[in-house]
Every structure is written in C-alpha cells, then in structure tokens.
Amino acid sequence: MAWTNYHSHTNFSDGKLTAKDYVLAALEQNVFQYGFSDHAPVQFECEWCIDPEKLSIYYDTVDQLKSTFSDKIDILKSLEIDYIPGEITNSDFKNDLDYCVGSVHFGQKLEDGTYWVIDGPSKEFDIGVKELYDDNIQLAVEQYFALNQKMLLEDPPDILGHFDKVKMHNKNRFYFSEDASWYKDAIVATLETAKKQNVIVEINTRGRYKKISDYYPSQWVWREIKERNIPIVLNSDCHHPREITKEFSLVAEELASIGIKELMVFENGGFVPRAFDGDGVILVEP
Numbered sequence: 001m002a003w004t005n006y007h008s009h010t011n012f013s014d015g016k017l018t019a020k021d022y023v024l025a026a027l028e029q030n031v032f033q034y035g036f037s038d039h040a041p042v043q044f045e046c047e048w049c050i051d052p053e054k055l056s057i058y059y060d061t062v063d064q065l066k067s068t069f070s071d072k073i074d075i076l077k078s079l080e081i082d083y084i085p086g087e088i089t090n091s092d093f094k095n096d097l098d099y100c101v102g103s104v105h106f107g108q109k110l111e112d113g114t115y116w117v118i119d120g121p122s123k124e125f126d127i128g129v130k131e132l133y134d135d136n137i138q139l140a141v142e143q144y145f146a147l148n149q150k151m152l153l154e155d156p157p158d159i160l161g162h163f164d165k166v167k168m169h170n171k172n173r174f175y176f177s178e179d180a181s182w183y184k185d186a187i188v189a190t191l192e193t194a195k196k197q198n199v200i201v202e203i204n205t206r207g208r209y210k211k212i213s214d215y216y217p218s219q220w221v222w223r224e225i226k227e228r229n230i231p232i233v234l235n236s237d238c239h240h241p242r243e244i245t246k247e248f249s250l251v252a253e254e255l256a257s258i259g260i261k262e263l264m265v266f267e268n269g270g271f272v273p274r275a276f277d278g279d280g281v282i283l284v285e286p
Contacts, residue, residue, distance in 0.1 A: 001030075001276075001277060001279040001280035001281060001282055001283065002030050002031060002032035002033075002280045002281060002283060003029065003030055003031045003032070003234075003244075003245050003248055003280045003281065004031065004032065004033040004034070004035075004233065004265055004266075004281060005026070005031055005033075005034055005035065005234075005235055005236055005238065005244055005245065006035035006037065006076070006078065006099065006101065006159060006202070006233050006235055006266070007035070007037050007101055007159070007202060007204065007235035007236065007237045007238075008022060008034070008035065008036055008038075008235075008236070008237070008238045008244065009037070009038050009039065009080075009237070009238065009239045010022060010036065010038055012038045012050050012054060012057075012058045012061075013038035013039040013048055013049055013050050014047075014048035015038065015238070015239045015240070016239055016240045016241075017240065017241055019036060019061050019062065019065055020065060022034070022036070022238070022241050023065055023069055023073065024241070025241030025242065025244055026073060026241075026244050027069075027072060027073055029244050029245045030279075030280060031073065031244060031245065032073060032074060032280075032281075032283065033073070033074040033075075033076065033265065033266060034073055034074070034075055034076065034244075035075075035076035035078045035098070035099065035266070036058075036062050036075070036076070036077060037078040037079055037080045037100075037101045038050050038058060038079060038080065039079070039080050039082070040055075040079040040080065040081040040088065040092070040093055042082060042084070042087065042088055043087060043088070044087075044115070049082075050079075059077065059096065062075065062077040063077065074266075076098040076099065076266060077096075077097055077098050078097050078098060078099050078100055078101060079093050079097060079100055079101070080100075080101040080102075080103050080161055081093055081094075081100050081101065081102055081103070081157065082103060082104070082105050082106060083102055083103070083104055083147065083148075083150070083151035083155070084106055084115065085150065085154075087115075089151070089154070089155040090102050090151070090155045090156070090157045094157075094158075098269075099158040099159065099266065099271070100157045100158055100159070101157055101158070101159045101160075101161045101202070102151055102152075102156070102157025102158075102159070102160060102161060103119075103160075103161030103162060103163075103165075104119075104144065104147050104148050104151065104163075105117070105118060105119040105120075106118060106119075107128055107132065107140075107143065107144065107147065108128075108132055110127060110128060110131050110132070111131055116128030116131075116132060118144055118165075118166060119165055119166075119168070122169045122172045122173070125169050128140065137175050137176055138176065138180075138182055141166055141175075141176060141183065141186065142182065142186055144166045145163075145166075145186035145189065145190050146186075148160070148163050148190050148193075149189060149190055149193045152190070152193045152194055152196075152197045152199055153193060153197065156197040156198075156199050157199060158199070158200060158271065159199070159200045159201075159202050159233060159235075160190075160194050160199050160200065160201050160202065161202060161204070161237075162202065162204045162206070162207075162216035162217075162237065163190055163201070163216070163217060164187060164217040164218060164221065165207070165216050167213050167214075167218070168207065168212050168213050170213060171212055178218060178220070187217065187221055187224065188224060191221070191224055191225060191228055191230060192228070195228050195229075195230050200230075200231045200232060200233055200264050200271060201217070201225060201230050201231070201232050202216075202233050202234075202235045203215060203216075203217075203222070203232055203233070203234050203235070203251060203255070204235050204236070204237050205235070205236050205237070205246055205247035205248065205251055206236060206237035206238075206243075206246075208247055209236075209243065209246040209247050215247075215251065216237075219254070222254075222258060222260065223258055225260075226258055226259055226260050231262075231264045231271065231273065232255075232260070232263060232264065233263055233264050233271075234248055234251060234252065234255075234263055234276075236248070249278045249279065252276055252277065252278050252279075253277075253278045255276075256276075256277065256278070261275060261276075262274060262275055262276065263276045263281055265281055
C-alpha cells in the first residue's frame with residue numbers, strides 16, 4: 001500500500017519549498033504517485049499564482065523531476081486552474097498537463113476593477129459580499145457554488161478542487177450554517193453537476209490540519225458523494241513538504257467506514273478506481 005496526492009503547491013506559487021523538496025518528502029511519506037499542481041498564472045496581479053514568465057520553467061522542472069526519479073516515484077504535471085469566465089479557464093492549460101485541478105478562488109469584479117477574492121482574508125470576502133450582494137450572504141454563497149457549477153458544465157477539470165472552501169470564513173465569524181436547506185441544496189447541486197460531467201471530487205484535508213475549518217468538503221458531504229457514486233481522490237493541498245499526507249490515514253479509515261471503497265489513481269493517461277485501506281492505495285490486488 002502507498003499514497004497518492006494530486007494537489008500540491010511549491011515555491012513556484014504559494015508553497016514554501018522547491019519542487020525537489022516535495023519529491024524527497026513524498027518518498028519518505030510512502031507516496032507512489034505525486035502530482036504538482038501549482039496555481040496557474042492569471043492575467044492580473046496575484047501573489048499566489050505562478051508568474052506567467054516562469055510557467056515554462058515550472059513545466060521543465062517537473063519534467064526533469066519525472067525523469068530523475070522515474071524509478072522511485074510516479075510524478076505528474078498539473079496546475080490548479082482558476083475559473084474566471086472570460087479571463088481564465090481549464091482549457092487554457094489542460095493540453096500541456098497530465099490532468100488539471102479546477103477551483104474557484106475569485107468572483108465577479110468589484111467597483112475598483114479587481115476581482116472579488118473569495119479564497120482570501122475575510123475582510124476581502126466581506127467587500128464582495130457588501131458590494132456585489134448588498135450583504136446578502138446567502139446570495140453570495142449561492143453564487144459561489146453557481147460559479148463552480150458553471151465551470152463544471154462549460155469547461156470541466158479532471159478534479160474539482162475544494163468546492164466548499166467558502167465555509168473557511170466561518171472560522172472568523174459566523175456567516176452561515178451548513179445545516180441550512182439552501183446551503184445543502186447548493187452542495188447537492190454541485191455534486192450532481194460533477195456527477196453529470198464525470199468529474200472527480202477531491203477529499204481535501206487542508207482545512208482540518210490547518211485548523212481553518214473541516215475537510216473540503218465536510219464529512220456530511222461524503223455520504224452524499226457515496227450515494228451518487230462520485231469518484232474521489234484524497235489530496236492534502238500541501239504548501240509544505242511535511243503536509244503531503246496529513247490526515248490521510250484517518251480520512252481513509254473514515255471513508256471506508258461509510259462504505260466508500262475506492263480512490264482514483266492515474267494510470268495510462270487517465271484516472272481509474274483502486275481499492276484502499278488506512279495505509280494507502282492497494283497496489284497489488286490479493
């Protein structure tokens with residue numbers, strides 16, 4: 001048994017160390033397949049995205065690591081690509097990648113011409129809720145999920161990234177309840193769209209191990225995923241090498257306890273289901 005991780009960030013974007021540092025740590029943490037997915041460049045200033053002028057260097061670095069460590073670990077080249085209609089979509093990059101992670105970090109443009117930052121400090125989140133939705137948090141959150149659904153329908157990624165991350169803001173003050181019927185409806189609608197488009201949903205452990213919120217998505221959502229037989233991967237969204245497999249054993253056991261039996265693994269140019277247990281993906285079937 002060994003682990004996979006398809007969502008990670010190096011110092012090419014907002015991660016802490018070099019790509020090679022992550023490979024070495026992945027080997028130490030019993031990872032047999034590792035995907036680099038730094039934040040794709042955007043056409044405006046963004047401190048946590050790859051500099052557009054460095055994208056080719058990023059590609060070359062990952063390709064070199066693939067070659068250097070080919071006998072020890074399967075390395076994959078990816079990006080976490082923002083979905084901003086008319087600005088950036090998955091198709092802008094996916095042909096150069098093994099797979100892509102699609103995520104929503106930005107909303108509509110604000111009065112000053114910048115994009116509303118959804119995945120950022122709560123003070124920036126508040127600006128968008130006020131300017132764009134007249135402080136109607138339900139409408140703001142519903143529009144966030146609607147943007148995820150629009151991405152899934154118009155330019156689907158291989159993996160849907162942390163699609164309920166908007167809940168992170170509940171850490172600083174209470175914005176909404178996940179028990180609200182409108183919120184559950186938005187979650188289910190997004191899952192139904194992912195199912196329709198054959199998109200993998202990640203179970204992302206970062207919210208829990210960083211003590212920001214629960215996992216992405218929350219544990220109650222896992223049963224909704226199972227009910228719809230939606231394929232999943234287990235990712236850590238690591239920004240430091242020590243985070244590559246954070247919470248993996250615990251989550252794997254919890255997934256198994258509700259009847260989820262398979263994680264998706266990249267093979268021969270696509271993702272296929274493989275059995276797993278608390279120690280990782282089962283590489284050789286008994």
